[in-house]
Every structure is written in structure tokens, then in C-alpha cells.
Amino acid sequence: MVRLLGNFWVTSGNRLTHVWDASAYLIAGDEPTLIDCGSTEGYAALKRDLKSFGYAPKDIKRVIGTHGHWDHLSAMAKLQEESNAKLFIHEADRQQVETGDPALTAAYLYNKPFPPARVDGLLTHGDVLDINGYLFEVYHTPGHSPGSVSLRTEFHGLKLLIAADTIWGGYHPRIRSSLEDWEKSLDRLLELEFDVMTTGHCPPALIFDAKRHVHEARQQLGVYWNPWFKPFHSSFRY
Ligand SMILES: [Zn+2]
Ligand SMILES: [Zn+2]
Numbered sequence: 001m002v003r004l005l006g007n008f009w010v011t012s013g014n015r016l017t018h019v020w021d022a023s024a025y026l027i028a029g030d031e032p033t034l035i036d037c038g039s040t041e042g043y044a045a046l047k048r049d050l051k052s053f054g055y056a057p058k059d060i061k062r063v064i065g066t067h068g069h070w071d072h073l074s075a076m077a078k079l080q081e082e083s084n085a086k087l088f089i090h091e092a093d094r095q096q097v098e099t100g101d102p103a104l105t106a107a108y109l110y111n112k113p114f115p116p117a118r119v120d121g122l123l124t125h126g127d128v129l130d131i132n133g134y135l136f137e138v139y140h141t142p143g144h145s146p147g148s149v150s151l152r153t154e155f156h157g158l159k160l161l162i163a164a165d166t167i168w169g170g171y172h173p174r175i176r177s178s179l180e181d182w183e184k185s186l187d188r189l190l191e192l193e194f195d196v197m198t199t200g201h202c203p204p205a206l207i208f209d210a211k212r213h214v215h216e217a218r219q220q221l222g223v224y225w226n227p228w229f230k231p232f233h234s235s236f237r238y
Helices: 040-052 076-081 091-099 179-190 210-220
Strands: 002-005 008-012 024-027 033-035 062-064 086-090 121-123 128-131 134-140 149-155 158-164 196-199
Touching: 002 158, 008 040, 040 076, 086 091, 134 179, 158 210, 179 210, 196 210
Parallel strands: 033 062, 062 086, 086 121, 158 196
Antiparallel strands: 002 008, 008 024, 024 033, 128 134, 134 149, 149 158
């Protein structure tokens, strides 16, 4: 686990829990909350990490899902078996999480099942979540998937954007990506003020000069698609 700011920790990721895991975060405090929870493959490592922090799975009160993909949320069903953690996600990615749809959850890229998880509440554009005293604004940023959200918060005067796969995420019609939506979402993010950010698959650290990175991502979006991309289960070296 790596501390990013105040009570905000990165718990999962390809260098922390499993090579296929997306970044997941812990907001420590009275109601320990995760933003995403990583994959089934990384769950044991996540639990070990939480334990070193003094938490058991049952201490986790809720999980805010950035979107319904295997690398971000396939550990949720296991976590629900061992806790009363409530899952919140955008409506447009809800069904695939509840059914474990292998295409829409992107599970086919990893050749692993997505254990269906219970969705307890929905995230809506404009929501402001109070998580252990920090306010997280919810922005619906579809494009990578229809139900992708980005979160913005502030720690000690520093504005943080949690962009997840809205920045540098993959594109495929099978996961219902939309170039048109994605362009609009990036334009929407560029209108926001933020100083630092994290993405779904960045190293466990803050990205500084974040606005410039989002701007670059916007310019790069859709220039060219790679039809030869290898599924992660065959190789992640490409
Ligand atoms: Zn991802
Ligand atoms: Zn994704």
C-alpha cells in the first residue's frame, strides 16, 4: 500500500497486488472505503495489505466502482462474501457487474470469469460523496465504457482527479466503447480544475502537471486503433 495524500492510499495495481490489477484506493477513516477493489487474482494480496493496515475485509464499508471491468471490480463478489461492503457504480455499467458478462466486463481479455457482484447503489453525474470527511464529486465520463465515472476531490488544497480508464483506457466495440462519448468526456474533464491525477493503470504515485496529460490524451484519442493487441492472458508484454 502506498500513501498518496492524507488518508488516501493506493492499495492495488500491477506493481502492488497482481500484474493484471487496475489501481484501487483506500480512503481510511471511520468508514473505510475503497475506490475499485482490483481483480480476483489480486484479492489475496489486497487482503494482506489491508491487514498490515489493521483492516479486515469486514471493515470495508463501501466500494465506489469507477466502471464495470474485470481488472477493477472482479474481486467484489469475494469481498461481499467476507464483508457487508456496499458497491456503488454508474447505472450504465451495472448489469454487466450483476451478471458477470465476459465481454462487457472485459473478462475475455484475461480468460477469467467475472464473479457476479451485488450492486447496492448507483452513482450519478453531479453526486457529491462524503467519504470520511472528504468530498468526492462524481463525473460521468463515458467512452471507455458507458458507465465510466471520474472522481474529483481535494486534499489539503491539492485538487485530485481520479480518472481511472477514462485516461489511457482501451477501446473496443465489445466493451461498448464510444469515441464520440469519449471525446466529450475528455473535453468535460479539461473544463475542470485539478492539480494532480491518477489513472487506472499508472504507477502507484500521483501524476503531476495533470491538465497537460489530459490534454495530450485528448489529442491522441482515436488517432489509430491497434487490431493486434494481445489479450492479457496470452502475454502482457507487448
Ligand atoms: Zn482498467
Ligand atoms: Zn476498463
